[in-house]
Amino acid sequence: MSETATPIAPSPAARRPDGSPRSYEVRTLGCQMNVHDSERMSGSLRAAGYVEADGLEPDVVVINTCAVRENADNRLYGNLGQLAAIKREHEGMQIAVGGCLAQKDRGTILEKAPWVDVVFGTHNMGALPSLLERARHNDEAQLEILESLDVFPSTLPTKRDSTYSGWVSISVGCNNTCTFCIVPSLRGKEKDRRPGDVLGEMRALVDDGAIEVTLLGQNVNSYGVEFGDRRAFSKLLRAAGQIEGLERVRFTSPHPAAFTQDVIDAMAETPNVMPQLHMPLQSGSDRILKAMRRSYRSTKFLGILDKVREQMPHAAITTDIIVGFPGETEEDFAETMRVVEASRFASAFTFQYSIRPGTPAATMPDQVPKAVVQERYERLMALQDRISREENEKLVGSVQRILVSAGEGKKNGETHRMSGRAEDNRLVHFSVPTGVERPRPGDVVTAEITAAASFHLVADARSSHLDVRRTTAGDAWDRSLAESCSVPAPGGAQSRVSLGLPTLRRA
Secondary structure, three states: OOOOOOOOOOOHHHEOOOOOEOEEEEEEOOOHHHHHHHHHHHHHHHHHOOEEOOOOOOOEEEEEEOOOOHHHHHHHHHHHHHHHHHHHHOOOOEEEEEEHHHHHHOHHHHHHOOOOOEEEOOOOHHHHHHHHHHHHHHOOOEEEOOOOOOOOHHHOOEEOOOOOEEEEEOEEOOOOOOOOOOHHHHHOOOEEOOHHHHHHHHHHHHHOOOOEEEEEOOOHHHOOOOOOOOOHHHHHHHHHOOOOOOOEEEEEOOOHHHOOHHHHHHHHHOOOEOOEEEOOOEOOOHHHHHHHOOOOOHHHHHHHHHHHHHHOOOOEEEEEEEEOOOOOOHHHHHHHHHHHHHHOOOEEEEEEOOOOOOOHHHHOOOOOOHHHHHHHHHHHHHHHHHHHHHHHHOOOOOEEEEEEOOOOOOOHHHHOEEEEEEOOOOEEEEEOOOOOOOOOEOEEEEEEOOEEOOOOEEEOOOOOOOEEEOOHHHHHHHHHHHHHOOOOOOOOOOOOEEOOOOOOOOO
16 A cells, blocks of 8 residues: 555634634554544644644544553443533534444444534545545434545644654454454454565654654564565664664564564663563463463463573563453462463453453353452452552652653642653653753663662652753753743744644655
């Protein structure tokens, strides 16, 4: 599939009767892929003439849905129920629902929530502005679900959430058949972007001020299967290492069955690929892994972690785990606890299994009672919390380079700290000594870790010294603030809205 920028025409529906622009808000439910998709939806709306609501009541609300877990349905309809009352009082308000749950449920959404104006799927995000216009013109709901990808989402305009960090999708879809997962039927078979297109987007992000990029794919390390190069992902990582100004490269999520030595070598030998790995376990029981159709077993999984740590001793490894898959016995769960103890994960995303209609697991016998699942879940959480704390405590006294972020420290106002991510992606809250210039989001600080908890590290300066390195990402943050205040920025303001793919790189 070739990549050329997808134009979004200005929409008459983006204007109020008085000619002022209508505002929008995009609410994201789900994974990193959904977060990235929401950036494309926002970019498409901006290109059509809409403006961000920026905390005010929006004229258009877009909900980008997830369909992986049961509470995704509850969250969607909870949001829609609240919006129904607001819409009755807000003349001309429109509500759109997109993403995986829209792809799956289709007309069901309009049946349950007839006040919704637009329902669109995972394959036609760029149609959102035209669907809103059509719904407004025809005064009736619009439902448009495509069965296959029309254009790569990367060709759509993008409104990035961050000035210093960006998402880059290298593939969409999935070729696996995990029995608990509905994603392949919603996002289709894997489609890989060409390496040159991926690298071009990464360079464009760096040109715009970003110094960190996360590569996205449903099974990111199977990249290249469509064009027949099984080493394409490791080659892509090495090529990313040659991009001047790109300081941090991450990726998510790989599949253990396809995780090969050449990828480990590329991670260890490419300086800007960070010492961090998210490796989904799902279960430590070989019997349950087989029932899940996960084509690896616990011995192979632990072997991968050993190989990664042999070459990157300080790598932080995280995971996903499902508790209570159909047929899971106490012995199976004990195996999961054993593998978790042996893996020493920095953190884990743990989920209680919930039936997803349309998946093979939904009709399997021996569904585990909710009370049993809850009790096992709590035991697993307690184990992982202990391990996370112990692993974090090992870092007390170490010196970490922290990419300063915006909005990650909920108590920063009370503690007078700032927050950021270490190279291994651990969250660090740090203090800025009196008299030291306050770093900007996107700048990099070097600090000594003084305390640790299960979910974060703390760096409280013991002296007036704090190494702050001002970066091009921090400069981009300044420009973003100047833009939001309509103040001219030194060197010319650069927009965080990218209108499709770049064609030429600035000198």
